[in-house]
Amino acid sequence: MDLEIGGFEVKGGEKRSLGLRVSIEADGTPLEIPVLAAAGRGEGPIICVDACHHGDEYEGAEAVLRLWEGLEPGELNGAFLGVPVVNPPAFLAGTRGNLRDFDTGHLDANRVYPGRDGCITERLVKAYFEGVVKKSDRVISFHGGGNRWLVGPIAIYQPEGSKTHAESLSMAKAFGVRLLCPTPAGLEGTLLHATAEEGIPAIAAEIGGHCDRYSNRGSYVGVGVEGVRNVMRRLGILEGPARETDHVFLEARYIHCANGGLFSPKAKVGDRVEEGDELGLIENPWTGEVIESIRAPFGGIVWLVMCYPLANPGDWVFGLGREIAEPR
Numbered sequence: 472m473d474l475e476i477g478g479f480e481v482k483g484g485e486k487r488s489l490g491l492r493v494s495i496e497a498d499g500t501p502l503e504i505p506v507l508a509a510a511g512r513g514e515g516p517i518i519c520v521d522a523c524h525h526g527d528e529y530e531g532a533e534a535v536l537r538l539w540e541g542l543e544p545g546e547l548n549g550a551f552l553g554v555p556v557v558n559p560p561a562f563l564a565g566t567r568g569n570l571r572d573f574d575t576g577h578l579d580a581n582r583v584y585p586g587r588d589g590c591i592t593e594r595l596v597k598a599y600f601e602g603v604v605k606k607s608d609r610v611i612s613f614h615g616g617g618n619r620w621l622v623g624p625i626a627i628y629q630p631e632g633s634k635t636h637a638e639s640l641s642m643a644k645a646f647g648v649r650l651l652c653p654t655p656a657g658l659e660g661t662l663l664h665a666t667a668e669e670g671i672p673a674i675a676a677e678i679g680g681h682c683d684r685y686s687n688r689g690s691y692v693g694v695g696v697e698g699v700r701n702v703m704r705r706l707g708i709l710e711g712p713a714r715e716t717d718h719v720f721l722e723a724r725y726i727h728c729a730n731g732g733l734f735s736p737k738a739k740v741g742d743r744v745e746e747g748d749e750l751g752l753i754e755n756p757w758t759g760e761v762i763e764s765i766r767a768p769f770g771g772i773v774w775l776v777m778c779y780p781l782a783n784p785g786d787w788v789f790g791l792g793r794e795i796a797e798p799r
């Protein structure tokens with residue numbers, strides 16, 4: 472099947488790396504979003520796989536590269552669009568957000584969908600949404616802990632009540648990680664919300680983070696690669712049976728600290744905790760006095776931990792999920 476992306480044509484059976492033009496930088500260089508396209512010989516769904524909405528979440532970018540390298544277009548029924556870096560300025564800066572948004576602070580690229588002709592983050596999101604996402608039948612968006620947190624692996628699906636819920640849940644199950652959760656209700660401006668409005672089933676996959684990269688970077692990248700390949704098998708884009716996995720469904724919440732200081736987590740990602748258990752401590756770095764004990768507000772499974780020793784008031788220090796029997 473033939474594709475047209477950003478004014479470029481990709482013929483059935485071809486692989487091609489493209490640049491989706493967004494703007495021109497102050498030094499005259501083009502600001503482009505990279506797109507790695509593989510168009511199958513056979514007809515089928517177009518799957519878009521992206522990473523680095525947040526510029527310091529590199530595991531997904533690496534997974535997109537490894538996926539693209541391993542695809543033979545002749546074996547695809549459908550097509551693959553890999554976008555390793557949705558937010559190039561944040562990627563270059565090594566930061567979660569883009570430092571150069573005019574007059575607005577750092578906009579979060581995954582809170583400004585569907586984008587607009589405003590600040591640079593909004594322009595990147597609009598260009599990506601219009602130029603790639605809306606041309607796709609399914610979307611998988613990688614996230615992770617970046618430089619401050621360790622997270623998951625956990626797959627997030629479009630919630631009950633959205634028209635794409637059933638298919639999104641099916642993709643999340645096929646992604647093959649144990650922990651699954653719906654996007655929190657009312658969280659607008661995310662890719663998952665915007666794609667649901669467009670009728671495009673999508674999931675997000677949260678994988679890895681800086682504190683574990685030195686030891687386990689390859690295994691996090693591998694979880695991402697295998698997860699996408701299994702979804703592609705379930706959709707029939709790749710041949711072969713999709714692997715089945717057992718799942719735990721969570722209603723995921725963030726736990727914020729009230730105070731800043733030196734933060735020491737006690738709970739680890741994957742731990743099962745009871746209501747009232749101490750998850751971590753914050754101490755005054757001038758005196759050593761413990762100024763906050765962070766306790767579990769309910770029993771559940773820890774899916775995110777802040778690994779950075781400096782906490783500021785209101786930071787996400789943990790993600791905790793309450794187990795739910797039925798997906799919703």
Ligand SMILES: [Zn+2]
Nearest residue numbers: 525528614615
């Ligand atoms: Zn992210």
